[in-house]
Amino acid sequence: MTRLDKQIAFLNEADKLKSVLRATTLADASRAENSAEHSWHLTLYALVLADQAGPDVDIDRVIKMLILHDLVEIDAGDTPIFENVDAAEVAAKEEAAADRIFGLLPADIASALRPIWEEFEAALTPTAQFAKALDRFQPPMQNLASGGGSWRAYNVTQDTIAARVGTKIERGAPGLWAYARKRIAAFFASAS
């Protein structure tokens, strides 16, 4: 295999992310969203909501994180936010997936890209925390647009949303959580 053969083999493998379905739907509720189009939507969130990032956030790197962040789901599947899972088990599955999937690339490219995914997963830097905040902020925006989406499917309360979603949005993008919390409260008030 030539270098380009390996790069294309990785890109063909990545195509499978278009068939990984999420708990959220499209805004028009017509079907489940897949993780590839979700990843694209998040990169657009980063471009459009860059003014919500703190001064230590590198938006170009946020975008790279969001392009790569769900690739491991090709092997490990999507973990719905409101499902109760064994976090250590999910993390182990995702590490194995990263080994296999980044392993398809020429070594120098894998060494450049995998640390971007690792930084996102660890969520210790302002850049990763902002990327994580967007990843948690987009699903409630989809649910508000579609009339409930995964909130109805999982029958969740505002407290659960605040715990599962709010804490991570607030850590990376406090202005977005202030906005989302208000809109979520209005949605639940009108739905009850």
Add this chain to the structure above:
Amino acid sequence: MTRLDKQIAFLNEADKLKSVLRATTLADASRAENSAEHSWHLTLYALVLADQAGPDVDIDRVIKMLILHDLVEIDAGDTPIFENVDAAEVAAKEEAAADRIFGLLPADIASALRPIWEEFEAALTPTAQFAKALDRFQPPMQNLASGGGSWRAYNVTQDTIAARVGTKIERGAPGLWAYARKRIAAFFASAS
């Protein structure tokens, strides 16, 4: 409407790109690809094939172009590469679409993002030419993976592929056209 309301209105409108279908299929030929997941795939192409770009190419800006490049299809639809269309008519439709869609954003964000799309469309800079090359290179890679895809649907010849796709790939990423041409020739040799 607050500033954030406008940003979210734009992001909700962008969701519609997930329902714009292309002539190419997924690599497993299971269904048509949509323009949102196609845009994500292209951003990954940019990350993985950055070594094919010339020294004057700004990869971070290539990625931004690829995130934005198909948004106008929400109003104007996708123009299949092998269909014969009135280019001036398509361009006029896409300009009107850009007016409406970028017009949903706060003015300062629209002024930052629309020129990135305009630069891509004009294809006069090395950065835009590399982004265009990737946009033309991914469909043949999908067709090779799926066993023919839009080549079979439109019954095209290698000469047509070279004219419609090859010239633009070669201008922005000559190494990728050399690679694609060889693989396309092998595909047609084995398929005939």
